[in-house]
Amino acid sequence: MSAAAATMHAELGRKLRRANRSRQLVALTLLAPALLLMLAAFVWPIAALLTNAVHAPEFRTAAPKLSAWLQDWDGQALPDEAGHALVAEEFAAAFAARTLPRASTRLNYERSGMRSLAMKTGRQAPRLKPPYSEALRVVDPAWGELDTWRAMKRASILVTDRFVLQALDLERDFDAGIRPVPPESRVYIDRLQVTFWISIVVTLLCAAIGYPMAYVMAMASKGWGRVLFILVLLPFWISLLVRTAAWVVLLQKEGILNGAMLALGLIDAPKQLIFNRIGVYVAMVHILLPFMVLPLYSVMKSIPRDHARAAESLGATPVSAFLTVYFPQTVPGLGAGCLLAFILSIGFYVTPSLVGGSGDQMISSLIAEFALGTANWGLASALALVLLCCVAIVYPVFGRYAGARNLRLG
Amino acid sequence: MTEPLVSFRGVEKTYDGRVNVVQSLNLDIARGEFLTLLGPSGSGKTTTLMMLAGFEAPTAGEILLGGRSLAAVPAHKRSMGMVFQNYALFPHMTVADNLAYPLRRRGVAKPEIAAALKRAVEMVKLTGLEARYPAQLSGGQQQRVAVARALIFQPDVVLMDEPLGALDKNLREQMQLELKHLHDQLGATIVYVTHDQSEALTMSNRVAVFHEGMVQQLDTPEAMYERPANSFVANFIGENNALPGRVEGTADGLCTVRLDTGEAVRAVAVNPAGNGRTLVSIRPERLRLARDGEQGNRLTAHVRETIYFGDHVRLHLDAGATPLMLKLPLGEAAGLNAGIQVMLACAPEHCRALDPVA
Numbered sequence: 001m002s003a004a005a006a007t008m009h010a011e012l013g014r015k016l017r018r019a020n021r022s023r024q025l026v027a028l029t030l031l032a033p034a035l036l037l038m039l040a041a042f043v044w045p046i047a048a049l050l051t052n053a054v055h056a057p058e059f060r061t062a063a064p065k066l067s068a069w070l071q072d073w074d075g076q077a078l079p080d081e082a083g084h085a086l087v088a089e090e091f092a093a094a095f096a097a098r099t100l101p102r103a104s105t106r107l108n109y110e111r112s113g114m115r116s117l118a119m120k121t122g123r124q125a126p127r128l129k130p131p132y133s134e135a136l137r138v139v140d141p142a143w144g145e146l147d148t149w150r151a152m153k154r155a156s157i158l159v160t161d162r163f164v165l166q167a168l169d170l171e172r173d174f175d176a177g178i179r180p181v182p183p184e185s186r187v188y189i190d191r192l193q194v195t196f197w198i199s200i201v202v203t204l205l206c207a208a209i210g211y212p213m214a215y216v217m218a219m220a221s222k223g224w225g226r227v228l229f230i231l232v233l234l235p236f237w238i239s240l241l242v243r244t245a246a247w248v249v250l251l252q253k254e255g256i257l258n259g260a261m262l263a264l265g266l267i268d269a270p271k272q273l274i275f276n277r278i279g280v281y282v283a284m285v286h287i288l289l290p291f292m293v294l295p296l297y298s299v300m301k302s303i304p305r306d307h308a309r310a311a312e313s314l315g316a317t318p319v320s321a322f323l324t325v326y327f328p329q330t331v332p333g334l335g336a337g338c339l340l341a342f343i344l345s346i347g348f349y350v351t352p353s354l355v356g357g358s359g360d361q362m363i364s365s366l367i368a369e370f371a372l373g374t375a376n377w378g379l380a381s382a383l384a385l386v387l388l389c390c391v392a393i394v395y396p397v398f399g400r401y402a403g404a405r406n407l408r409l410g
Numbered sequence: 411m412t413e414p415l416v417s418f419r420g421v422e423k424t425y426d427g428r429v430n431v432v433q434s435l436n437l438d439i440a441r442g443e444f445l446t447l448l449g450p451s452g453s454g455k456t457t458t459l460m461m462l463a464g465f466e467a468p469t470a471g472e473i474l475l476g477g478r479s480l481a482a483v484p485a486h487k488r489s490m491g492m493v494f495q496n497y498a499l500f501p502h503m504t505v506a507d508n509l510a511y512p513l514r515r516r517g518v519a520k521p522e523i524a525a526a527l528k529r530a531v532e533m534v535k536l537t538g539l540e541a542r543y544p545a546q547l548s549g550g551q552q553q554r555v556a557v558a559r560a561l562i563f564q565p566d567v568v569l570m571d572e573p574l575g576a577l578d579k580n581l582r583e584q585m586q587l588e589l590k591h592l593h594d595q596l597g598a599t600i601v602y603v604t605h606d607q608s609e610a611l612t613m614s615n616r617v618a619v620f621h622e623g624m625v626q627q628l629d630t631p632e633a634m635y636e637r638p639a640n641s642f643v644a645n646f647i648g649e650n651n652a653l654p655g656r657v658e659g660t661a662d663g664l665c666t667v668r669l670d671t672g673e674a675v676r677a678v679a680v681n682p683a684g685n686g687r688t689l690v691s692i693r694p695e696r697l698r699l700a701r702d703g704e705q706g707n708r709l710t711a712h713v714r715e716t717i718y719f720g721d722h723v724r725l726h727l728d729a730g731a732t733p734l735m736l737k738l739p740l741g742e743a744a745g746l747n748a749g750i751q752v753m754l755a756c757a758p759e760h761c762r763a764l765d766p767v768a
């Protein structure tokens with residue numbers, strides 16, 4: 001009897017597993033295109049970009065045997081003849097293969113002056129005769145310095161923290177460890193601060209303008225609600241560039257707003273409203289407002305109107321009903337809106353570079369400049385990495401305090 | 411009746427300036443009464459409740475609470491606890507916080523809040539669930555929290571807007587009894603809005619039947635059922651047989667009605683129309699099969715179908731063009747097959763000649 005029951009249970013279990021397996025297979029098949037796209041268009045490029053921030057194989061590519069030898073060298077005393085012979089051999093080969101310029105750039109990162117030393121050595125190496133230790137010192141006395149070899153040893157490993165340090169306005173002093181760069185060459189921390197400050201102000205402005213707007217939309221009758229909804233979505237139909245350019249037209253010194261204020265006698269001389277921080281705030285808030293309004297609206301729409309009435313019937317004044325019952329329920333929407341606006345504004349670069357002044361350029365402008373202008377992928381990637389880390393810190397903090405995790409998407 | 415707690419004096423309400431959703435309402439509510447506003451949707455009962463709560467302002471007339479006009483009193487100062495159809499519990503607060511909400515708004519001291527909370531939770535049998543959030547409660551439990559929250563600050567009047575509408579049938583009937591017992595126990599004044607007549611009959615001291623913005627009848631449940639004032643009430647409350655006819659003469663409060671089937675019946679003259687047209691209202695359980703040779707009101711009808719209901723049998727008949735329905739004890743339905751002609755009888759005091767509007 002019980003044996004029969006056990007057999008039956010086993011049979012049932014097998015059937016269930018089979019049914020589940022086929023369902024999982026179908027689900028996986030349906031998901032496959034999206035997963036592949038994610039992998040190809042998102043995970044891989046970002047991983048590659050971030051690898052760029054710390055990956056520096058130039059020297060090892062140009063001089064593989066020398067690199068391997070340098071790994072074994074203890075760095076305490078000047079190398080023997082074997083090391084010098086490898087330098088002569090591989091610098092000559094790299095010079096011929098045209099891989100030496102990039103390798104010497106990498107060397108120069110490790111010690112200034114190494115670029116010209118490397119190029120000079122590469123040019124002359126084919127003509128050198130043993131003993132190479134003396135021949136190299138004839139090419140440049142620097143080959144007799146321990147620091148030259150130590151710099152080469154550092155360049156021979158694949159990973160560098162140079163770009164990340166540079167992105168944080170730090171540099172490696174090879175005697176005293178990491179130190180800040182001299183004040184006059186500090187650039188990136190300042191940009192990062194400007195970026196965060198602009199993003200915070202823009203987010204707060206979006207919240208201040210978007211909250212009442214979403215409230216009116218959620219409370220409006222069906223017809224008006226639809227009109228307001230379209231007005232909020234309308235900016236999405238227009239290119240970001242066009243919208244930004246429109247603000248230039250509106251806000252410039254000879255623009256409509258200055259003209260109107262002059263005509264009304266509100267101001268005596270045209271105000272500088274664009275190509276400074278004001279212009280950046282105005283244009284960015286305009287662009288990001290829908291991202292604040294939409295999550296707020298969807299949360300507000302789901303709050304039954306009875307709640308306010310219930311609170312009032314229980315003795316709450318309208319203001320206290322709003323503060324104790326309505327507002328707490330909108331916090332997840334507000335958190336989501338702020339998070340969206342903040343993260344998007346951290347990445348802005350077209351708008352600030354068009355309507356901002358020189359002091360309003362955000363970190364993304366620098367990333368774009370390094371990636372597209374000077375082809376310094378290492379630094380561009382390192383700046384991107386720093387930005388990503390900032391967002392990765394902000395997100396859970398927001399989630400914890402603003403309840404963004406409570407927002408149910410679907 | 412002693413001094414009423416709440417009085418509606420000529421209250422009117424229009425939203426669009428053309429149609430009055432409430433028309434010249436005069437209504438007195440006694441202290442400690444359970445009054446139900448009953449009516450189909452759009453009859454003005456909810457608007458009446460909202461005006462009492464202070465969420466809508468009357469366009470004419472005034473509402474008095476304890477003799478004082480409420481016109482200038484905002485909702486939050488009216489001391490009226492309200493229970494909403496969807497409960498309107500605050501989802502971001504625990505049961506305890508929801509219940510304490512009205513007390514905190516009134517600045518009640520903490521120890522008193524704790525004591526009141528304990529009493530309220532015991533009263534609605536929710537002990538142990540104080541720390542739960544509304545989403546973690548069943549529909550019936552949420553309902554109890556909503557009721558307790560409206561009662562906890564001992565308001566002058568408790569308003570309930572179809573509070574049981576979202577519950578399933580069994581739970582609804584159970585909650586009806588619980589509300590009734592709570593009312594008996596606390597003696598609170600309750601104004602209850604519903605479109606469910608059985609709910610109204612079960613719980614109320616008095617029922618006001620609303621139709622097209624007017625109170626059609628204001629009476630005890632028993633009087634409402636036994637002595638409907640007009641055809642609307644007769645049809646809306648319980649089941650009803652309505653036989654059209656013409657009044658031929660009146661004597662001693664009873665009139666003779668010549669039915670459209672040709673037969674004459676004696677009926678209580680309630681409010682037949684001026685031209686004599688009337689609908690004679692007879693409750694299904696007051697109609698019975700006539701004994702042979704019996705005198706009095708007689709109706710000829712043909713059986714259309716018999717339906718077995720377990721504890722009784724329902725007989726659907728046609729008297730000429732008028733459909734009739736009557737309830738029979740189980741034993742009496744034998745042999746009443748479709749098409750058979752039967753003779754029905756009904757005492758004149760249970761026949762009521764009402765207005766002819768259907």
